[in-house]
Amino acid sequence: MGVRQAYSYITGSGYLIEKEREVKLILAALIARGHVLIEGVPGVAKTTIAKTIARTLSLDFKRVQMTPDLLPMDIIGYKIFDQKTAEFKFVKGPIFTNILLVDEINRASPRTQSALLEAMQERQVTIEGDTFRLDEPFIVLATQNPIEMEGVFPLPEAQLDRFLVKIETGYPSTKGFVEMLKKVDEIEAWVEAIKPVVTKEEVLNEIRSARDVKVDEAVYQYIASLVEETRRHHAVRLGASPRSGIAVLRMAKAVAYLEGRNYVIPDDVKQVLAPTLSHRIILKPEYEVEGLTASRVVEEIANRVPVPRP
Amino acid sequence: MTRGVMVFLALLYVSMSAVASAQALETYRHTPGFTGFSLSDWQEIISSLQSGNLSASEAQKAASTIGTLINQTSQLGVSSSSLNQSLEALYSYFHLSSGNYTESDILNALSLLNNTDVKNMLTSLFFSYMFENRSVSDSDILSALERIETLWRQGKLTPSDYALALKLLSILARSEGYTYLSDRLDSESMRVAADALKAVTSQLPNLIPPNLGQPQTPTSGVKIGGLPSAAFPLLSYLSIPEGLQTIVLVATVVATSILLSYLAPRLVSKVSALWSPTARRVKKLVAYAGRWGEAVEYYWRAVARIERATGVRLSPSNTHREYYNAVKSALGGLSPSFGRLTEIYEARRYAGDSRRDLDEEARRLYGDLVAKL
Known part of the structure; x- marks a missing residue:
C-alpha cells in the first residue's frame, strides 16, 4: 500500500x-x-x-x-x-x-x-x-x-x-x-x-521497494530494441541515448510497482515509452515542418518493434 | 475507398463485361437486321425469287435488308471475306433488279464478280456497248451465257456470282432489245439468287432463323448509353429496354454492394479464421515455451485457438494484454478465463513464478476455453 x-x-x-x-x-x-x-x-x-x-x-x-x-x-x-x-x-x-x-x-x-x-x-x-x-x-x-x-x-x-x-x-x-x-x-x-x-x-520506503521490481532478460532486450530503433528511424536526427533507456526502465519498474506487480511486463514499457522518450529525440526539420511529432514517432516504433516471445 | 470496395468494383466490372460480351455475340440473333419490315416480308421475297416474279419494290427492300446485314456483320465481326463478297454481290443483284441503277452501278457490279473469266468477258461486252457504241448480238450474249453456265456447272462460280452475272447479261440483252432472252435470263437469275440467299442463310444460322415462318420476337435492341456506357464501355451491347436499363443497372449495383458489404467482412473473418499464424508457429513456440513450464505452453495453445475462433491475430508488436483487450468482446463470457490465463503467463514468463498450482490453473482455464470456444 x-x-x-x-x-x-x-x-x-x-x-x-x-x-x-x-x-x-x-x-x-x-x-x-x-x-x-x-x-x-x-x-x-x-x-x-x-x-x-x-x-x-x-x-x-x-x-x-x-x-x-x-x-x-x-x-x-x-x-x-x-x-x-x-x-x-x-x-x-x-x-x-x-x-x-x-x-x-x-x-x-x-x-x-x-x-x-x-x-x-x-x-x-x-x-x-x-x-x-x-x-x-x-x-x-x-x-x-x-x-x-x-x-x-x-x-x-x-x-x-x-x-x-x-x-x-x-x-x-x-x-x-x-x-x-x-x-x-x-x-x-x-x-x-x-x-x-x-x-x-x-x-520513502516505497521508493526503496520499487527498486526491487524484477525485470526479465527479455524485457531488457525489448527496451534496448525500442531505444535503438529511435536511432534508425528515418525521421529522427538524434535518437534516444542510453540514459533514455535507463529512464524507460526506471519508469516501467515504477509503473509495475504502482499496478501492484513485482515484475515488469512489456505493457509497462509501452505505456511509459512516449513520455520518457519523446523529449529526448530530435526530429529532422523537414519532418517537423510536416507536422510529425516525436510522440508519434515513438508510438510508431512501439507498434513496430516485436514484443518478447514466447 | 477501401481495398474491398475496389476489388468488388473490379469484379462487378468483369462480370458485367462478361455478360455484355455474351450478349454482344447474341445480339445478331435477337436483332437480325430486318429493320423496317418483318421476317414474313423476307420470306415473301424468297418466294418471289423462286417463282421468278420479283417486283422492283421487293428488290429494293431486299437490297436495303442486305445492306443492313452487311453493316451488322461488319460491326459484330462475324463475317468472313467470302460471306461478305456474297452479300455484296447479292446487294448489287437486288439493286440492279430494282431498275433504279446507273452506269457506275453496272461497273461496280462487274468489279464484284469473283471469277476472272466471267468478269473479263462481261466487261468486254459492256465496254463495246457502253463506250464503243457497238451493238452486241444475241449470239454474243448466248455465247457468254454458255461459257458462264459451263463455269457454273464446273463449280467455279458461287451462286451469288452466277446470279449477278446472269442479271448483267439480262440487262445487256434488254438494252439490245432481246426481250425474250432477257426474260429468260431474269427468271434463271432469280432462281439462282434464291439459292444464293439460302446459302447465306446457312452461313449465318443465328442471323436468319431457319424457322422463317415463326420468327422469334426480337428484343427491342435498345443499347445502354449515357453514364453507364461511359463507365462500362462493353455495356453498350447489353440489350435492356430503355426505360428499365438505368434502373436495373443502379438497382443491381446497389443491391450487390449492400449484400457484399454485409457478407464480405464475415467471409473474410471466416476465411482468415481458418489460418492462424500463431497456430503455424505453435509447435515451435510450445517447444520453446517448455522452458517456462506448462502454463506458458497452455497460453500459446489458447492464443492459437482464439485466433482461429475470432479471426483476431496476435501481431508481433502486440503485448499480451493488448491482445486480450482486442479479443475480450469477441470472447464474451470466456474473457475472464483468458484474462486470468494471460496473467498466469505473465507471472510465469516475466517473474519466473514457478508455483505448480499455476500450471494446474492454466490447464483448467485452457480446457474451459477449448470446451466452450
Missing part, C-alpha cells in the same frame, strides 16, 4: 476528470525519483493535480511562478548577514520542499533555469561553499505552454534530459468537460479537504 493507495484514492475520487494517466505518470516519476515536465495550455488542471498529489501523500508543496527577472537565489535561497549573531544565515528558497511546482519554466532566464535544473539533478544546492541537501522525496513538476513563442527561453535538449518524463496534457473530452463543470465547486472543496493517506516515511 502507500503510493498505490494514494493513486487509487485520487483516481477513484472522480474529481480529477480524465487525468488518470497524468496522475499515474507523476506518481511513477516520484517513485522512480525523477522530475516531470508537463506541457499543456493554461487551465488544464496542472496545479490541481500537483496540489492533490502533495496533500494525499502528506508532502510539502511549493509553487514558483517563473518570470524573466527571477534570479537563481529566488529559487535556491541566499545567505544574509545576521547583525545579532554577526554571522551569515542561510535563507532557504522554495526548492527546499518535496513537491515543487514550477509554472512556465520556459519564461525564466537561462541562468535561473540552469540553477534549478542543476539542483534537480544533484538534489543539493551549494551556496558560497556550503552544500545543502534537498528534502526527500523531491520532485519538480515543471509546466510549459507549447503555444507561447515570445518572451520565452526554450529549454535546450540537454536540460530537457533532466526530466524523467514529459507529459503532454490537453483539454478534456466534451463529456468530461460537462462533468467537470457540474462538479466545479465540489472539486475545489475536495482538494482543500484532502487528508493524507500516506506518510512521508511510507513514500
Whole structure:
C-alpha cells in the first residue's frame, strides 16, 4: 500500500476528470525519483493535480511562478548577514520542499533555469561553499505552454534530459468537460479537504521497494530494441541515448510497482515509452515542418518493434 | 475507398463485361437486321425469287435488308471475306433488279464478280456497248451465257456470282432489245439468287432463323448509353429496354454492394479464421515455451485457438494484454478465463513464478476455453 493507495484514492475520487494517466505518470516519476515536465495550455488542471498529489501523500508543496527577472537565489535561497549573531544565515528558497511546482519554466532566464535544473539533478544546492541537501522525496513538476513563442527561453535538449518524463496534457473530452463543470465547486472543496493517506516515511520506503521490481532478460532486450530503433528511424536526427533507456526502465519498474506487480511486463514499457522518450529525440526539420511529432514517432516504433516471445 | 470496395468494383466490372460480351455475340440473333419490315416480308421475297416474279419494290427492300446485314456483320465481326463478297454481290443483284441503277452501278457490279473469266468477258461486252457504241448480238450474249453456265456447272462460280452475272447479261440483252432472252435470263437469275440467299442463310444460322415462318420476337435492341456506357464501355451491347436499363443497372449495383458489404467482412473473418499464424508457429513456440513450464505452453495453445475462433491475430508488436483487450468482446463470457490465463503467463514468463498450482490453473482455464470456444 502507500503510493498505490494514494493513486487509487485520487483516481477513484472522480474529481480529477480524465487525468488518470497524468496522475499515474507523476506518481511513477516520484517513485522512480525523477522530475516531470508537463506541457499543456493554461487551465488544464496542472496545479490541481500537483496540489492533490502533495496533500494525499502528506508532502510539502511549493509553487514558483517563473518570470524573466527571477534570479537563481529566488529559487535556491541566499545567505544574509545576521547583525545579532554577526554571522551569515542561510535563507532557504522554495526548492527546499518535496513537491515543487514550477509554472512556465520556459519564461525564466537561462541562468535561473540552469540553477534549478542543476539542483534537480544533484538534489543539493551549494551556496558560497556550503552544500545543502534537498528534502526527500523531491520532485519538480515543471509546466510549459507549447503555444507561447515570445518572451520565452526554450529549454535546450540537454536540460530537457533532466526530466524523467514529459507529459503532454490537453483539454478534456466534451463529456468530461460537462462533468467537470457540474462538479466545479465540489472539486475545489475536495482538494482543500484532502487528508493524507500516506506518510512521508511510507513514500520513502516505497521508493526503496520499487527498486526491487524484477525485470526479465527479455524485457531488457525489448527496451534496448525500442531505444535503438529511435536511432534508425528515418525521421529522427538524434535518437534516444542510453540514459533514455535507463529512464524507460526506471519508469516501467515504477509503473509495475504502482499496478501492484513485482515484475515488469512489456505493457509497462509501452505505456511509459512516449513520455520518457519523446523529449529526448530530435526530429529532422523537414519532418517537423510536416507536422510529425516525436510522440508519434515513438508510438510508431512501439507498434513496430516485436514484443518478447514466447 | 477501401481495398474491398475496389476489388468488388473490379469484379462487378468483369462480370458485367462478361455478360455484355455474351450478349454482344447474341445480339445478331435477337436483332437480325430486318429493320423496317418483318421476317414474313423476307420470306415473301424468297418466294418471289423462286417463282421468278420479283417486283422492283421487293428488290429494293431486299437490297436495303442486305445492306443492313452487311453493316451488322461488319460491326459484330462475324463475317468472313467470302460471306461478305456474297452479300455484296447479292446487294448489287437486288439493286440492279430494282431498275433504279446507273452506269457506275453496272461497273461496280462487274468489279464484284469473283471469277476472272466471267468478269473479263462481261466487261468486254459492256465496254463495246457502253463506250464503243457497238451493238452486241444475241449470239454474243448466248455465247457468254454458255461459257458462264459451263463455269457454273464446273463449280467455279458461287451462286451469288452466277446470279449477278446472269442479271448483267439480262440487262445487256434488254438494252439490245432481246426481250425474250432477257426474260429468260431474269427468271434463271432469280432462281439462282434464291439459292444464293439460302446459302447465306446457312452461313449465318443465328442471323436468319431457319424457322422463317415463326420468327422469334426480337428484343427491342435498345443499347445502354449515357453514364453507364461511359463507365462500362462493353455495356453498350447489353440489350435492356430503355426505360428499365438505368434502373436495373443502379438497382443491381446497389443491391450487390449492400449484400457484399454485409457478407464480405464475415467471409473474410471466416476465411482468415481458418489460418492462424500463431497456430503455424505453435509447435515451435510450445517447444520453446517448455522452458517456462506448462502454463506458458497452455497460453500459446489458447492464443492459437482464439485466433482461429475470432479471426483476431496476435501481431508481433502486440503485448499480451493488448491482445486480450482486442479479443475480450469477441470472447464474451470466456474473457475472464483468458484474462486470468494471460496473467498466469505473465507471472510465469516475466517473474519466473514457478508455483505448480499455476500450471494446474492454466490447464483448467485452457480446457474451459477449448470446451466452450
